[in-house]
Amino acid sequence: MKTYQVAVARMIDAPHEAVYRVVTDMKVHLGILPKQFETLEVLQGGSGSGTVFHLNMNVMGVRSSLQMTVTEPVPGRVIREQDDTAGVTTTWTLKPSNDGRHCHVDLATEFPSKPGLAGVVERLLFPPVIRSIYHRELDNINVYLTTGLTARKDTVLFR
Numbered sequence: 630m631k632t633y634q635v636a637v638a639r640m641i642d643a644p645h646e647a648v649y650r651v652v653t654d655m656k657v658h659l660g661i662l663p664k665q666f667e668t669l670e671v672l673q674g675g676s677g678s679g680t681v682f683h684l685n686m687n688v689m690g691v692r693s694s695l696q697m698t699v700t701e702p703v704p705g706r707v708i709r710e711q712d713d714t715a716g717v718t719t720t721w722t723l724k725p726s727n728d729g730r731h732c733h734v735d736l737a738t739e740f741p742s743k744p745g746l747a748g749v750v751e752r753l754l755f756p757p758v759i760r761s762i763y764h765r766e767l768d769n770i771n772v773y774l775t776t777g778l779t780a781r782k783d784t785v786l787f788r
Contacts, residue, residue: 636737639767643774645725648732660779661769716741
């Protein structure tokens with residue numbers, strides 16, 4: 630199956646440990662999600678490896694529903710959220726700065742590509758939109774960790 634990847638990166642003005650908590654703790658993470666992420670429901674766990682969550686997104690009028698399982702191939706440094714059924718994998722790579730006061734974040738998602746003309750159109754239109762959403766998410770992390778303000782007032786649901 631053909632895939633395509635969308636990736637962004639940003640230096641966050643906070644220590645690695647704080648960024649790790651925002652990325653892995655779903656109660657905190659919901660507060661930094663852009664509006665295209667409509668719902669996030671935790672099905673198991675809630676923080677770090679072993680967490681399973683259901684996510685609904687609306688991007689350009691296309692609704693997606695994913696059930697993501699969180700793993701940490703490199704504990705504390707590489708966080709993977711994966712939906713095997715949909716073939717979608719998002720990887721967060723956290724690299725602490727030498728001074729310990731900042732953290733470089735790489736955020737990348739691999740998507741399955743539709744066949745034919747639909748796939749060509751998707752690979753042309755979706756990456757710039759997804760990159761914009763991901764830049765907003767990384768900006769929201771930085772704002773939250775430097776000011777305490779969240780982008781959303783929703784609450785995460787736990788089963």
